[in-house]
Amino acid sequence: MKRTPIQRRHRQTDILLQILFILVGLLIAFPVIYALSTSFMPNTDILSMNPRLIPRSVSLKNYLTVFTSTNILRQCWNSIVITVTTCVLRLFVAALAAYGFAFYDFRGKKFFFYLTICTMLIPGEATLLTNYQTVSGMHLVNKYAGSIIMFIGSGTSVFIIRQYFMNLPKSLHEAAIIDGCSDFRFFCTVVMPLSKPVLSAAAINAFVQVWNTYLWPKLIATREEMYTIQVGIEQLNSHEASAYGVIMAAAVIALIPTLLFFIAFQKQIIAGMVTGSTKE
Known part of the structure; x- marks a missing residue:
């Protein structure tokens, strides 16, 4: 035709x-x-006057060096514990706050919501010293809790989840209350299952942010066994200044969990974006 x-x-x-x-x-x-x-190139190819994108020969030496000469497995474990725990706690806290902003009417509601949004404008570096003094006073230095507690609260997560909750029919909440369902039960059994797409989007946002954070874990951990993967890569850069292939291999290893997390929740994330872009 x-x-x-x-x-x-x-x-x-x-x-x-x-x-x-x-x-x-x-x-x-x-x-x-x-x-x-x-990460698959020897140093001679990396430092060559004629740089190449495709290695002349594939070598796993850089990866073997990372696993045998560094404590990367321990650092990966530290990052996984901190990141996963933070994601779970952040989603729960943010969802509770978003639920209050979306389903309740109370005095000062808009003020507190805008105050929450304003926290997104404050850079973490501005509160770094006072936060360290607080966490140090709680004796949480060189402990997982010291790293986790800093990332539980997130105005971004509250905002994203609240916008999704605003699209849920208010009649569901009214019917549940009439039937004698408590607010917390309605939140856990109705709202949360219906919000899987936006929770997945908020989860990957939190995962990437916490996993890639360097400054706070570096500050709160003074013992090498408590370093996260990002701090470990920085230490590798200091100790092996000319071993660029080894550094790149460590960076690729650090990228894998984020990539796997995105692939696992890809459908939910896309569904959350599509649903959040429309309003019933």
Whole structure:
């Protein structure tokens, strides 16, 4: 079937857009691709006057060096414990706060909500010293709780989840109260199961933020066995200044959990974005 001039223009536009998106995607992914490629290269290839994106020969020596010469497994375990625990606690606390903002009417509701949103404007570095003094006074230095407690509260998570809760029918809450269901039971058995998409989106946001955090874990941990993976990579950079392949191998290892987490919750995240973009 012969296409009309308008259809041909639309098809040409679609092809150009697809090419543009592919180029932008490759540009964004280039640092990851380069890190992955470099992690398989010996130092001679990395420091060569003619740099290459594709290694001449694939070698696992850098990865073997990471596992045999560093404490990366312990550091990965520390990061996993801190990140997973923080995600669970942050989602629960943020969902409770969002539930109050979405389903309750009380004096000062807008003020407290806007106050919560304003916390998103405060950089973490501005409160670093006072937070350290507080956590140190609680004797939580070199403990998982010292790292976790800093990331439990999040205005971003409250905002994202609250916006989703606002789209839930208020009639569900009214019917549950009439039937004698308590608010906490309604929250746990009705609201939370219906909110899996947005909870997944908030979870991956929290996961990436906490997993990639460097400054606070570096400050709160003074013993090497309490270092997270990001702190471990920085220490590797200091100790092995010329071993770029080893550093890249450690960076790739640190990237794997985030990638697996995204793949596991990809459908829920996309569903949350689509649902959150519409209002019934």
